[in-house]
Amino acid sequence: MAATAPHPFRIANFRAYWLSRFTGTIAVSAMSIVIGWQVYNLARETMDIREAAFMLGMIGFAQFVPLFLLTPITGLVADSVDRRWIVRGTTTLLVATAALLWFLTWSNNLSLPALFTAAVAFGIARAFSGPAYSALAPNLVPRESLPTAIAVSSIAWQVGTIAGPSVGGLLYAVHPEVAYGVATVLFAVALGFMFLIGPVPQPPAQTDHRPLARILEGFRYVRNNRLVLAAITLDLFAVLLAGATSLLPVYARDILHVGSQGLGLLAAGMGIGAATTALWFSFRPMDSNVGVKMLIAVVVFGLAILTFGLATPIVHALGLTGGSIGGTIIHPAFVLSLVALIVAGGADMVSVYVRQSLIQLHTPDAMRGRVSAVSQLTISASNELGEFESGVMASILGPVGAVVFGGVGATVITLVWARLFPELARARTFDPPDMLDTEPEHGEAKP
Template identity: 60%
Template sequence: MTVLPPASHPLSYGNFRAYLVGRLAAVLAQYSMMIVLGWQAYNVARETMDTSGAAAQLGLIGLAQFLPLFFLTPVTGWVADHYDRRKITRITLCLLIVAAAILALATYEGWVSLPLIFGIAAVVGIARAFNGPAYSALAPNLVPREALPNAIAISSVAWQAGSIIGPALGGYAYAATPWGAYALASALFATALIAMIFIGPVPQPPRDTTRHPVRQMIDGLTYVRSNRLVLATITLDLFAVLLAGATALLPVYARDILHVGSTGLGHLAAAPGVGAGLTALWFSFRPMKKDVGVKMLGAVILFGLATIAFGLTAFVPHSIAIEIGIGALVILGGADMISVYVRQSLIQLHTPDAMRGRVSSLSQLTISASNELGEAESGFLAALVGPVAAVIGGGIGAIVITLVWARLFPELRLARTFDPPETGASNFSQERVHES
């Protein structure tokens, strides 16, 4: 096992620098591809359907990506805890490169169709199901314990920045040339693969060979249920963002409400990235150190308010609607960055390494449920009650959920710092390993 020397900052380690480049490139590609999938599916559907029917296709795109993740989560977490996490990410990145390249070719030659888009969306969901837990669990293996909090924060910043800037890249690339958007995603996935190849050998968590794999898969769920702080952070994101899925309906707002086209879609999709980037920059100079739980709750409430403000742009004169919408989305992105920063730091620091893959897979499932399943919910709800009511209602729902969670989980409200307890997490891991 490689012993890492002490250092003051995680960026002093070459493995972590390569990881960060790969992580950012992969998330940029993934989320740029997601927005383009939705935009292209909506436009293809609008050729033969009305607005309601086309909006429902956005729901199906989200569902196609979520279902593989839902069914594979128990397996992917166990795989990330028992096999080389570097190799898992490399294999899945190869799959994503091919998937994006196929859509680029199909779009360029004009044989793209809804079944093809749905099929590729499912492939993307399968790849993400495996690479997400491996990526998340790998970061703490690249730096020593004393550098871990900063490493988690930087990794979280890279993920969040990529997840919000990525849609903007996709929107702008699609506006320039539709097939180029997928070619860009494929190139970014290739960049991530090269970066991951540069990561050398890293410490591996001990494998438990005494217990059945199914029992070990269940351990991840058992751990999350037993740690109420981890449970609270994971489920708050699940239900709040599941309801407030404004970004899922950006194609509808861009085309049929604000009438700004694919270029306007790029502006709207970029706005949350600006908010997230400014917030991340602030944390790089002034990292959060106290009252982390209360700040996370406040951030989710602000997220809901910004979602409501964006929804109300439908009733604002067109001359200023796009500016107000962009402003609301900037605030939304900043609030989401705060929430992700706190959530990921708490989860990683309160979870033992031998359990990190399984807990990360459950965290990814809730994130995907709040994003992809949230897209499905928003698309279907928009088809039922209209996109404006769906966005505004979702923002209200996120605020209500946050207030309920503050009451149900006082552990979250009372969390002062990111520091884990002296005992508990590590003891859980040891007890499960020796149980038999």
């Protein structure tokens, strides 16, 4: 059946969805790298490296708090309100936030409180848009096209994460206000594409007046489906521990000494690996041993982050010296760091691909918003709260110690999860009846 499934790009609504996500992701990635760089530079004016690294972690925490508080509600909203209008509203908020940062930078009034306020606005926008975006994609394509749609949609996200940091770093080198101006325009373009999406199926409106019970249904569904639970929590703890990306400004400025342009390349590294992997899956969807491949990918992710953290000591131990290409000095530690991040991004994409496919294919449409909200909450915990964890650990162990701790921790967590959730290793395909036919005594719930 998959062989005759139409490619998602042949569907006009999906094309508009993809272009909206692509342009919006470039803008988000560009702003994120510029905000992190500005926070670290402002903090370094009065703080040492460890204290400034802690401020970077606090930026992640500022985004996590609204996500944590709002996510249970936003999942219900995504199952009750037209998902297109939810994304349109949140994108409008991002346009306003980017425009405000542009104005503050242009008027030379930018401050740490303003940057933290912008981070909170980002968290609010993502809390509502994440479940709506995730739940909207299955409404745009036939079920048999969904795994390909997930891979293609991930390309939009990952290519955006490649272009965004690089564009943000280069535009920041021209002038910080230029980066925010371009981000504002890109958010506006993303909003325009979202308005091009025509009417799509929406779950029937619920009138049982039991909103709390409906919210809890999403958590119960994830809890009772051990395969989905294993995939979500493995990604949660692995990325929570090994979330080294928040410390990239520290590495770019004070460890690798490559400046804002080098920061852009480092930030794009994981996106390069992830986009390449997603592109492969868009043409060759994964169809066998999905659980084992996810476990292997998370181990590779942890080892790659460990290599990134130890890149400078490794280069010194090997006695490698820098060369030059076209007059540009190439630092071996920077090259090894970039390669490690590319590998980490590719491995992480395998995990994302498996997790998202399981969630979307195992969940009834009427519950996709709430289950996607649960997934987003764990993703936010692993990303934004992971940034906070990295900042705290960097203030205690130093930036290198924090990254090494995270890489080792992610590898250990994978081995523990393989034992706690044996059904994950036995998952062969994304087909729900096949995958859920594991161990009945554990009480798995079939959708």
